Amino acid sequence: MSRLFHLQRLSQHEPWRRNPHAPALAAISLLLALNGCVGPVNPSFPLTVDQARSALAKMKDHPKPLARPLLVLGGWIDPGFATKKLIKQFYNYTNDERIIGVSFGSCKTFDDCRDKAIAELDHQFPSTDPQWTTHVDVIAFSMGGLVARYAHQQQSPGIVHRRLRIARLFTISVPHRGAAMASMPPLNKLQVDMRPDSAFMNAINQGQKNSDYPIYPYVRLGDRVVGEANTAPPGQTAWWVSNLPLQAAHISAHNDLRIHADIVRRLRGEKTFTTAPPTPIPDN
Numbered sequence: 001m002s003r004l005f006h007l008q009r010l011s012q013h014e015p016w017r018r019n020p021h022a023p024a025l026a027a028i029s030l031l032l033a034l035n036g037c038v039g040p041v042n043p044s045f046p047l048t049v050d051q052a053r054s055a056l057a058k059m060k061d062h063p064k065p066l067a068r069p070l071l072v073l074g075g076w077i078d079p080g081f082a083t084k085k086l087i088k089q090f091y092n093y094t095n096d097e098r099i100i101g102v103s104f105g106s107c108k109t110f111d112d113c114r115d116k117a118i119a120e121l122d123h124q125f126p127s128t129d130p131q132w133t134t135h136v137d138v139i140a141f142s143m144g145g146l147v148a149r150y151a152h153q154q155q156s157p158g159i160v161h162r163r164l165r166i167a168r169l170f171t172i173s174v175p176h177r178g179a180a181m182a183s184m185p186p187l188n189k190l191q192v193d194m195r196p197d198s199a200f201m202n203a204i205n206q207g208q209k210n211s212d213y214p215i216y217p218y219v220r221l222g223d224r225v226v227g228e229a230n231t232a233p234p235g236q237t238a239w240w241v242s243n244l245p246l247q248a249a250h251i252s253a254h255n256d257l258r259i260h261a262d263i264v265r266r267l268r269g270e271k272t273f274t275t276a277p278p279t280p281i282p283d284n
Helices: 003-011 022-035 049-061 081-094 110-124 144-152 189-193 199-210 257-268
Strands: 070-076 099-104 136-141 166-172 215-220 239-241
Touching (some): 049 257, 070 144, 099 144, 166 257
């Protein structure tokens, strides 16, 4: 049997023989996958994946050093996948070795997480100040943003302890107002503390009023783990992008090139892809 005849025989059983619209649907699916767009475009963050990839390639070809050390903080029970990915990516655009990552897979409480982050930062970039660490920019994924905020705040009045000195905090899918799925049966105290109505969340948002650094929050639509509306501190709205095909909105958000591109622009002191004020998160 010739190869051509074999292919002709097979084609009789292909889906498009039964459904005349199948080729068009397949083409549309392919275009969506290539363009990386599913859902609405954010007027205050209209960057496409292709545009982000092109911008990042140019920044990689012309890297700029960081203004200060960069601390990368991972999420809940993450053994280090997110931090390693973010460190590699942001080193590519800066060629700056002053990037340190901290993961919290072994931590049971926010005190554990805070102490680990400060200890590792002090080890890499010591500070002689008895109260404050070295001044750093912070990129935080998921729970890591709460660790950063907690580590910066004064926890015990009258008791001097080490605090994280933050210049700017960039957050990706962080449960600033609690995590929607934290109400599920708890695995540890961290999960209980991340419930929207917890004493921890109330205290950390109350304490934020005395903080002196800006927070730049980002999120992908469809984040059911945290809930899109929860990914910015009270009084703020996160810059959102639509989710990508075949990706988990929350777990994969730290890989989003659009978010990377805007953060890199901010780190470099260049014109950002986002504009203020952030567009409200669309209704589901």
